Amino acid sequence: MKKASIYSLILILFTSCETVVEVDLNEGEKNLVVESYLEFSRNTNKGYAHVYLSESSAFYGNTSPNPVSNAVVTINDIHTLVEVPDSLGYYVSQDSIPVGPSEFELKITASIDGKEGEWSATDAYTEIPNIDSIYYVYEPASPPFQDEGFYAKIMLVDPVEVPNFYHLDVFINDSLSFELTPGTKRSSILRDEYTNGSDLDFEVNDEPLQAGDHLEVRLSSITEEVYFYYFNLYTLLTETNGIGSPPPFPLYGNVVSDNVNFNNALGNFQVRSTTVKEITIDN
Amino acid sequence: MKRNLLFLLLLFNTVIFAQDYFTLSGFIREAESSEDLIGANVVCENLKIGATTNAYGFYSIRLPEGTHTIRYSFIGYVDQVFELSVSEDKKRDVFLQNFVEQLTEVVLEDEANLKVRSIEMSVNKLETKAVKQLAAIGGEVDIIKSIQLLPGVTSVGEGANGFNVRGGAADENLVLLDEMTLYNASHLFGFFSVFNADAIKDMKLYKGGIPAEYGSRVSSVLDVRQKEGNLNYTEASGGIGLISSRFMVEGPMWDESSFMVAGRRSYGDLFLAFSKDSALRDNKLYFYDLNMKVNTWLGKKDRLFLSSYMGRDAFKFGSLFASSWGNETINLRWLHLFSDRTLSNLSYNFNDYDYLVSILPEGFEFDWKSKIRNHQLEYDVSYYHSNEHQIKGGLSFNKYDFEPGLIAPAADSSAIVTFDMRDKFAYETALFVQDEWKVSERLLVKAGLRWSSFYRMGRDTILVYDNNAPITYDASLAQYTNGAVVDSLFYDANALVKSYSNLEPRLSMRYQLDESNSLKASYQKMNQYMHLITNASSPTPLDIWAPSGPFIKPLKSQQYALGYFYSSDNQMWDFTSELYYKSLDNVTDYVDAADLEFNNHLETEILYGKGRAYGLELMVEKKLGRLTGWLSYTYAKTESRVSGNGTGGPGINLGKWYPNPQDKTHDLSLVAFYKLNNKWSFSSNFVYATGIPTNYPEGKYEYEGIVVPHYSGSRNQERLENYHRLDFAATLRPRGNDRREWVFSIYNIYNRKNASSLYFRESEDFAGQTEAVKLSIFPIVPSVSYNFKF
Structure with a gap:
């Protein structure tokens, strides 16, 4: 637990009032948001990729994000993901991807606000120990x-x-x-x-x-880079908004913009190896 | 040879000339308790020369042979005037009577146009008597909150730890209690200070023109002195408030010796014990202070003091975690009078600040400890050479031990393995000399030089980075990353890792235009080798101190100040105005999402830059009459520029100047005291300040179903709404004296919901919808406290 969390928790005891207020905000440019996973099952050693692409929006904008459709999404240039017909913005691999290489590269070509951009990201495979x-x-x-x-x-x-x-x-x-x-x-x-x-x-x-x-x-x-992406995400959401907190920050992951039209994408690409356990509480 | 003879002759002439003068010296004390009075005045009225008592109540003045009229005075006390025939050196201790009958309530310490005459500028003093009359949260009298009503002193909010002086960060203030360093001067996360007003005799805040005897911090020195204890009789005082109660007893021990013991404890947790809810009973939240001081004269020339302070906060939240933190300090001081013109002070200080956090989730139970402690030896000599020259010199030696963090399992079943951040060691030394030189009746100059050195010592392992760059910028990811480690160097115990040495000139000047008006100027250069590691706008009790070393550089500052001081002929009004400009080098700021906890390589998170702070401080004070008080206004800017040099990155805010978290453009305080009669007196204060800098998002996005605000990366470009508040207090003394008094106060009388922070989140009620939320701390807070003395 971070000490800022402890401190914030303590301060909450003294917090008397939260008020929702109207604030005029500047609006930045729209950007690509990437949720992308290449997930290998420990049991089968087979991997499947699933990617969701959306747009960022004004803070007071839409309640749900705009999906990014008709993108070209590949892994290691040889596995092309296809968009799920009834779920715009969702792209999945058709066939399983073997563990083979230690690094995987995601490439995306997509249009945001009528401008085309290319993005890429790499992440590494790390093996999960078994849940005993x-x-x-x-x-x-x-x-x-x-x-x-x-x-x-x-x-x-x-x-x-x-x-x-x-x-x-x-x-x-x-x-x-x-x-x-x-x-x-x-x-x-x-x-x-x-x-x-x-x-x-x-x-x-x-x-x-x-x-x-x-x-x-x-x-x-997951890799250290992906771990710190989550770590920083939770820090941004829970620890940069209190009394005397650290300043908030733009959170970028590992998805790099390959042209000048856009900044790096928000979100990240992660390669996971996963093990699953289930249990049911007896009646 | 001839040159040496000439020198001796000149020296001899000086001695012959000096023989026409004799020394009048002694101590000025309060009659009732025989406490030394700091800053009391002795004036030879016929010669228009004078002196002021030092921190030990000692004065020394040189007078020519003849009969002189000598006036001893101190604010709130009856003057004593003597006709004194001087034909030899004389020693005279004076005891001033408290002027209890007056209706006048003088608040800020100031003797007749002392502000105009004194060489000091950028100095604030506040009597504890005045502090006790101000409205306070929960009736908890607070010195640090009170000094924020003076120009140039602010904080980043009601729940903020520490205080800010002329735009400096909280860790840039040297907080001394009887010369002991307090590393954290706050209780309950910044809501209250560690100073028990009953135990405090005197408080002085140096914002600029800091004498050469002080160093180690670049923004200010808060010099707080504890009472020595009543030498004449035993008495006790105390108070009962809504948050804490306090008790102090003082009195004589044997001949010329006295003691003072004071304690304070909050007791919210004691009531929890009566709760029917076992969950509540298991919680703790309290603080306490213990102050102690004894002193004794050993003959006529030697005096020993032993002071100590111990304070602690404790917090326990169910079975999830517990925490405690606090200071422990001790000071042993030997005051020696070599002669009626020469006084020395030898002191040993031990200062310790530590915290313990116990985190107790099943399977991962651990204790987390951290500590800083230092041993300090100081020696200084004051030499009252003549009425024209008062010379002071000294040296100090500090040994620091840093224990930045130890994590250890707190249960046998815990999966946590012990993790010990390496302890760090350092020495800090200083030599100083200064002379207060009366060049002419109008011109007074105080010049000093401090030579400070800092030695970071082993045992430690220091990483060697490629291109000596512990932090580099990855342009493709647009992020700062750790530099590549190419080697590591091991330093054995007592091996020198890195040293710094700096000269710190200090200069203050006063030019008296006439009896009522003076101009003042000051310059100071200071270095700070200790750094509180935090990227928050307000430090927490759980932050750690780190020494300068191979990567963390000393913070350097230079400050220039100009002032105009006016005191009306009838002493009713004072007006002070000061302009200051401060520049800083090696200002640290942290990369976005800096990882500062349990990080043995903090250099990978820090960027360096420059800082500047400038402002105008105005203050009008009404000192006499039933209605007294002051109006203070500060216009100030404090900014940093961190360009990311050496990293290949854009720095912070693209290398442009940006406001520091404590930047407040306008800061106004109006304080009024009204004494209706000997039973009733009232006080009220109104404060108004520009909102502190903050950050707004420029968009949002959704990741894994969580709405995330998106920020541009520019820092501190927006502001919270302006802050204002009105407080009121009434003091009732049923018997017309200060033996019993009730203080009724209302904090934030019109219940203003001041913003302590503003944050952005997804609505709790409507998924996907986002909102800005203002967080306020204190609404209207009425309170009552009862003070007694017997």
Whole structure:
């Protein structure tokens, strides 16, 4: 936990009032937003790519983003992704992509506001260790942070040889479980800087599970660059808006603009290897 | 040979000439308690010459043989006037009576046109008596909040830690309590200061014209002195407020010795223990202070002081985490009178600031500790050569130990492995000399020179970067990245890693136009070798201090100031105006999304640049009558330019000047005290200030279903709304004296929702919709406190 988080949490105790206000804002140029994943299953060693392209907008603009359609999206120049007919802006690989190379390159050609641009990004494959087990326990209430109920845990051994960076999605009854800010579901990220080589055994759900609930854990290995993209995303959203906070910043990932029409794209490209475990709470 | 003889002859002549003069010296003290009075005046009225007591209440003045009229005076005390026949050196200790009967409430310390006559400029003093009458949040008397009502002193907000002087960051203030350094002078995250007003005797803030005896910080020195303790009889005082209660007892111990012990504790958490809700019972939030001072005379020429301060904040939030932080300091001081003109001061200080955070999620329980401590030895000698020259010189030696961070598992089952950031060590030394020279009746000059040195020592491992660049710019990603490490150098214990040495000239001048008007000017050059590592606009208690070294450079500043001072003939009004310009080199700022926690290589996050601050400070003060107070106004700018030199990058804000987080263009305070009678007195203050700089997004986008505001990268180009507030306090003394008093106060009387921050987010109620949210801290806050003395 960052100390700014601790400090902010403490300050909240004294916060008396939040008021929604009208502020005149300057509007920047539209840009490409990239959510792109090349995900390999640990079990099958096969990878599939899925990409969602959209546009940034004015802060007080549309409530949902404009998808970017008719783009050309390739991986390593040989795997061309196709746009899903009923889901504009979504591009998926037709066939599985083998693990083979350690680095993968994403290329995008798309039009934003009538101007054509090209973008590219690279990311590396890192192997995910296996989740040794998943189980759940019944825990009493520990107010104000924990309600009484079932909590699922996973066990794995963090590899000691290399720094590891993890991305964790927990789905409860097919819904993401963590909240970043009220109402906002998110994933978790972990790094082994202070746990390198340890036997990890930790809870994965914030809210207690009920009998009959189904829980799915998707643990992925990501690169350090992708880890810090998420880290900075969460920092930007939660720690640059309080009293005496650090200044906010433009958040760019690894998607580079290859011409002068545009800045680098927002979002990022990530290669993941993923392992999945599931459990259902007994009735 | 002839030249040497000539020199000796000249010297001899000087001595012969000096024999016509004799020294009158001693201490000026308060009659009731025999406390030394700092800044009291002794004036030879027939010769129109005078002197002021130093920090130990000592004065020394040279008088020719003959009969003289000597006046001793201090604000709020009855003058004493003597006809004194001088034919030999004389020692006279004077005890001034508190002037309790007057209806006048003089607030800022100022004796008859002292501001006009004194060489000091850019200095603020505020009596604790005045501070206690001001409205305060929860009735909690606060010196640091009160000095923000004076020109040139601000903060970035109500919940901000520390204070800002002439545009400087909070870590650029040297905060001293009886010469002990306080690394964090705030409680409860900046809402209150660590100074218990009952234990404080005197407070002086140097914003410029800083004497050569002070160094280590580039913006200001806040010199706070604790009471020595009543030498005549034992008494106790205290107060009960909504947030804390305090108690102080002082008195004599044996001949010419006294003590003072004071304590304060907040008690919100004590009430939690009575809660039926077990969740609430398990929480903690409190602070406490313990002040102590003893002193004793050892004969007529030696005096020993022992001071200490210990304060701590503690916080526990259920089973998730707990934290505590605080200062522990001690000062041992030996004052020695070599003669009636020569006084020395030898002191040893130990200062410690540490924090502990325990984070307790199951499976990852850990403790996180950090500490800075220093041992300091100081020696200075003041020599009152003549009425024309007062010379002071000294040296100091500081040893710093930095323990930036240790993470250790807090449970057997924890997966956390121990992580120890390397401890760091440094020495800081200084030599100084200064002379206050009365060139003529009109012209007074104080010139000083400080030679400061800093030595960063091993044991440590220092990385060697390609092209000596710890930070480089990746143009394709448009991001700063860590420089390439090509080697590392290990320095053993006591091996020198890096040293810096700098001369710091100081100069102050006063030209008295007449009895009521004077012009003043000052120049100072200062270096700061210690840096609080934070990219926030206001530091947190959990930030760490880092020493200058191979990569982190000393912060350097030069400040020029010009002032005009006026005091009306009847002493009713004072007017001061000052212009200042400050330039800074090696200003640090941090790259976007800087990673500052548990980072052993902070050099990979820091960019260097220049800074400047300039402004105009005006102050009108009404000192006499039932209605007293002041109006202060500051126009100021404080900016940085960080170009990214050596990194290949654009720097911050594309290398253009940008406002610092503490930049406030206009800052106005109106403070009024009204004494109705001996039972009732009132105070009110109104403050108005330009909103602090902030940042607005220029767009938004959605990533993984989360709405993300998008910022352009320019820094501090927008502002929060302007800040204003009105407070009111009434003091009731049922018996007409200060033995019992009730203070009723209302903070933010018209319930202004001042913005402490403004942030941008997705609406909680409407998915995808975005909104700007203003965060306010204190609404209207009424409070009552009760003070007593017996």
